[in-house]
Structure formats: structure tokens, C-alpha cells
Amino acid sequence: MKKAIATLAVLLLPCLAAGQKAPAPAQVVQAVRAYRMENEDRIMRELCEFLAIPNIASDTPNIQKNAAHLMEMLEARGIETHLLPITGRGPVVFGKLLSPEAKHTVILYAHYDGQPVDPAAWTDGAPFEPLLRNAAIEAGGKRIPFPVNGAGLRGGYNDDWRIYARSASDDKSPIVALLAALDALRAKEIPLALNLKVILEGEEEAGSPNLQRTLELHKNLLGADLLITADGPVHQSGRPLVFFGNRGDIGIDITVYGPLRALHSGHYGNWAPNPAMELSRLLASMKDEDGRVLIAGYYDDVTPLGEVEKKALAAMPDNDADLERELGIAKPEGAGKKLAELIMEPSLNVCGLRSAYVGSQAQNVVPDKAEASLDARLVRGEDPQKKFDQIAGFIRSQG
Ligand SMILES: [Zn+2]
Numbered sequence: 001m002k003k004a005i006a007t008l009a010v011l012l013l014p015c016l017a018a019g020q021k022a023p024a025p026a027q028v029v030q031a032v033r034a035y036r037m038e039n040e041d042r043i044m045r046e047l048c049e050f051l052a053i054p055n056i057a058s059d060t061p062n063i064q065k066n067a068a069h070l071m072e073m074l075e076a077r078g079i080e081t082h083l084l085p086i087t088g089r090g091p092v093v094f095g096k097l098l099s100p101e102a103k104h105t106v107i108l109y110a111h112y113d114g115q116p117v118d119p120a121a122w123t124d125g126a127p128f129e130p131l132l133r134n135a136a137i138e139a140g141g142k143r144i145p146f147p148v149n150g151a152g153l154r155g156g157y158n159d160d161w162r163i164y165a166r167s168a169s170d171d172k173s174p175i176v177a178l179l180a181a182l183d184a185l186r187a188k189e190i191p192l193a194l195n196l197k198v199i200l201e202g203e204e205e206a207g208s209p210n211l212q213r214t215l216e217l218h219k220n221l222l223g224a225d226l227l228i229t230a231d232g233p234v235h236q237s238g239r240p241l242v243f244f245g246n247r248g249d250i251g252i253d254i255t256v257y258g259p260l261r262a263l264h265s266g267h268y269g270n271w272a273p274n275p276a277m278e279l280s281r282l283l284a285s286m287k288d289e290d291g292r293v294l295i296a297g298y299y300d301d302v303t304p305l306g307e308v309e310k311k312a313l314a315a316m317p318d319n320d321a322d323l324e325r326e327l328g329i330a331k332p333e334g335a336g337k338k339l340a341e342l343i344m345e346p347s348l349n350v351c352g353l354r355s356a357y358v359g360s361q362a363q364n365v366v367p368d369k370a371e372a373s374l375d376a377r378l379v380r381g382e383d384p385q386k387k388f389d390q391i392a393g394f395i396r397s398q399g
Contacts, residue, residue, distance in 0.1 A: 023190055035184035040157050041147065046073070047176045048130045048146075051165040055128075055172075057113040057203035063090035066112050070175070070200055077182050079198070084218050086210045090202020094221055097182075097196045105195040105224040110174045110231055111204035114167035122166075130165035134158070174230035175200060197224055204231070237317045247343075248378035250388055251351075254279065254395070255371045262356060262365040272366045276355035279370040282398055283350055291333030293348045295394040303381035305344060316340045347377040348391070 023031075036043065053069055054062040067083055067090050074081040074095045083091040090113060117127045124143075125131050135141030139160075147156045162168075178198070185192060199222075201211055215222060228243065235241045258275035259268070287293050305313070320339050324332060334342045355370035357363055376387055 028185075028190060031188040031190060032181060032184040035187050036180065039180070039183070043176065043180045044146070044157065044163075046179070047163065047168075047173060048165075050172050050176060051130045051163070051168055052128055055112060055114045055167055055202075056116050057089060057206035058116075060088050060090075063113060063202050067091050067093050067202060070112060073175075073179060074198070077179055077186075079196075082218075082221070084214050086203070086214055089210065092202070092211065092214050092218075093198070093200040094218065095196075095198040095200070096221070097192070099192045099195055102193055102195045104226070105197060107197040107199055107222070107224040107227040108178060109199045109201070109227060109229045110178075111171045111201040112167075112175065113202045113205050114170070114172075115205045117166050124164050127166040130163050130168065133162050133164060135160045136162050137164070171204070171231045178230065195224075197222070199227075235317065236323055237319050239317065245380070247346075248382070248384060250376050250378065250384050252374045252376065252388065252391060253371065254282070254374065255369055256282070257369050258366060259368055262363075262368045265364045265366050268366050274366050275370040276367055279353070279355070279372055282395065283353075283372060285398065286348060286394065290335040292335070293346070295348075295390055297390055298348075299346060301381045301383065301386070302346060302379055309344075313338075313340050313344070344379065346379050346382060346387075347375075349375050349377075351375050 050066075050069065050073070053066050055066050057063055070093045071081045071083060074093070077097070079095040079097045081096075082094045084094055085091045093112070119127055124137070132144050132146050133141035134144050141160075141162055144161070182192070182196075199215070201208060203210065226244075229246060232241060232243050232246075256275040256279040258278075259272050263272050286295060293299070318338060318340075320332070323329075323339070332339075351373040353370070353372050356365055356367035374391075376391065378384060378387055
């Protein structure tokens with residue numbers, strides 16, 4: 001969050017109008033850091049108030065409360081705000097902040113809804129009651145009280161402390177970080193050199209079923225030179241990441257049918273074809289041992305990376321070995337390529353598998369069906385329908 005505020009502040013300053021002297025990025029970071037330390041308590045309070053509003057996309061009254069609250073937060077910064085309505089859902093919150101002499105416009109995207117949550121399964125208090133810990137839970141962090149009235153308490157929040165609540169990281173903090181960055185620039189009298197627009201969505205975790213249609217209806221608001229998405233992780237090394245694009249995603253469900261009803265495996269095994277085995281065979285035939293997809297033409301439409309992109313990737317910190325250790329991975333896929341390179345390629349992933357029962361519930365059956373859910377990530381140059389047709393064609397060709 002702290003690094004995010006400084007990063008966002010610098011992002012807002014790529015160029016200044018003629019006649020203005022651009023402050024050096026390092027100076028901006030310093031000024032913004034000073035502001036953040038002076039105002040930590042207020043920034044954290046704003047985040048916690050926002051986190052306390054339940055934000056599941058299908059919870060209409062609450063998701064709309066989030067949007068109304070956001071509108072207040074944006075308007076308090078002088079951002080012209082419009083709620084682009086979606087029936088029964090949270091609107092797209094659109095904001096626009098023009099700078100008198102700016103030549104470029106940047107859109108920042110984030111979402112204010114969160115993953116569905118079962119309050120009974122939430123291990124740390126309640127999902128919409130933010131808690132503070134002195135480190136991440138994985139690192140053994142213990143609950144600590146929020147600093148009482150930290151006004152004037154410089155650096156009162158330690159870098160290792162973590163706030164826990166639904167959407168604390170994904171994706172409400174980036175919104176608060178952006179607004180804090182704007183506050184900091186204004187307080188330090190550093191002019192905004194860009195026109196800034198924001199698109200804040202209220203049903204990203206539900207698959208964004210209305211985003212495209214809603215934005216098309218309000219196309220006139222959207223002109224910009226660049227869209228930056230503020231919905232992604234920090235780098236595994238802890239350093240901030242700037243995203244300039246996302247892969248696309250298509251989901252595919254496969255059901256393989258066996259006999260009309262589950263059959264006793266002692267009576268019918270060896271004779272009745274087993275759908276779980278057929279599905280396993282099918283899935284295994286889709287990729288080689290290095291994770292390369294074997295479906296014909298799967299990589300044909302990929303637009304190759306340019307020199308700038310390749311250079312940026314090569315300059316990224318390489319902590320794959322640490323990650324392998326941390327995650328218990330003996331040998332990664334990718335034939336020696338780095339994680340950063342591999343997530344620039346199209347993918348095909350098995351998200352889940354289901355057939356009859358396992359473990360203590362296992363029964364002596366030849367199952368009646370087996371199901372799998374796949375997701376395929378798409379990169380620049382690829383068409384979702386064509387990709388789907390390739391995968392479906394491959395399945396068909398297996399008989
Ligand atoms: Zn997200």
C-alpha cells in the first residue's frame with residue numbers, strides 16, 4: 001500500500017506541460033512518502049471504512065452502497081464522477097480529473113467488489129470487520145490493535161503490518177492508494193500533468209458480465225492514451241509491479257459420459273468404459289511434460305514480444321528458485337523459461353476435476369460421468385472464438 005501510493009504518484013507524472021519544470025521522480029517519491037507518513041492514520045481510516053461495506057457483486061443493496069461511498073470519496077477530491085448504472089448490480093463508477101494543460105489521458109481501472117465469502121469459514125474475525133496483524137498470517141502475524149488516534153504519529157504503521165478484510169488487497173487498497181497519491185500531490189503542490197480517468201467496476205469477481213456493454217454505452221467518456229489496471233499482485237519479491245496489459249481468459253467445462261448410471265466395478269469393470277479414465281487420457285493428451293500445449297495451431301496467432309518488452313522482462317528480478325522452494329515445486333514447467341516469460345504466453349489449465357467420490361467416501365463404482373473445468377489465457381493477437389474452436393476441434397478429433 002505504501003509503495004503503491006508512491007508508485008501511483010509517479011505514474012501520474014510522466015510529462016508536464018510546456019513551461020513547467022518537471023520535478024525529478026525521486027523528489028516526487030520523497031514528497032509523497034513524507035505526506036503519507038504524516039497522514040497514515042487518515043489514509044488507513046479511509047481504507048477501513050471502505051472495507052467495512054460488504055461488497056459481494058450479487059448483494060445488490062450493499063454493492064450499491066459501495067458505489068455511493070466511492071462517489072463521495074472521488075468527489076471529495078474534485079473528481080467529476082458518474083455512476084454508469086447496471087440493473088440490480090453495482091454501477092461502473094467513472095471518474096474524470098482534467099488538468100489544464102495536459103496532453104495525455106490515462107485511465108486507471110480497479111474493482112470494488114470482492115470474491116464471495118462464507119462468514120462462517122472466515123478464519124480471522126469477520127470478513128467486513130478489518131483487523132490489523134503485525135505480520136502476514138503465513139509469517140505468524142499476531143492480531144494487534146489499530147494505533148489509537150495516530151494523528152501526528154509519524155511512521156506509526158510498520159511495513160510488515162497487514163490489514164485483513166475481504167478485498168483489503170484485491171482490490172480496494174489500490175483505489176485508496178490512488179486517492180492518497182492525488183492528495184499527496186495536491187498537498188505538496190506538485191501539478192498533475194495528465195488527465196486522469198478511473199473506471200471502478202462492481203462485478204469483476206462475478207466475471208464482468210456487464211462491463212463491456214456498459215462501457216460501450218458510455219464510449220464518449222472514455223477517450224484515453226493508456227489504460228493501467230490496478231488489479232494485480234505485487235511482484236513476489238515484494239516490489240511494486242506496473243501492469244500495461246492483461247491476458248484474456250476463456251473458461252471451458254468438459255463432461256465425459258460413461259454408462260447411464262454408476263456401475264459396480266467388480267461386476268462391470270474391464271467392460272464398461274470408465275469416463276474418469278477417458279477424461280484423464282483426453283486432458284493428458286493436451287500438453288507435453290513441459291506444459292507446452294499440443295493442440296494444433298495453439299501458438300500460431302501470438303504476436304511476438306517487441307524489443308522493449310523483452311528488455312523489461314529480462315530486467316525483472318529473478319526469484320524463481322525462491323518460489324520453487326516456498327511452494328514445494330521440484331521442477332517447474334516451461335522447459336527452463338522463467339515465470340515472467342511464461343505468463344506472457346497462452347496457457348491451458350485444468351482448474352478442477354470431479355468424478356464420483358474419493359478418499360473415505362470412495363465407492364466401488366465405474367462412474368457415470370467425469371467433469372473438468374479448464375481455463376485458457378489468451379495473449380495479444382489471439383481470438384477467443386478461434387481458441388475455443390481449436391480446443392473443441394482437438395477434443396472432437398480424439399473421437
Ligand atoms: Zn481483482
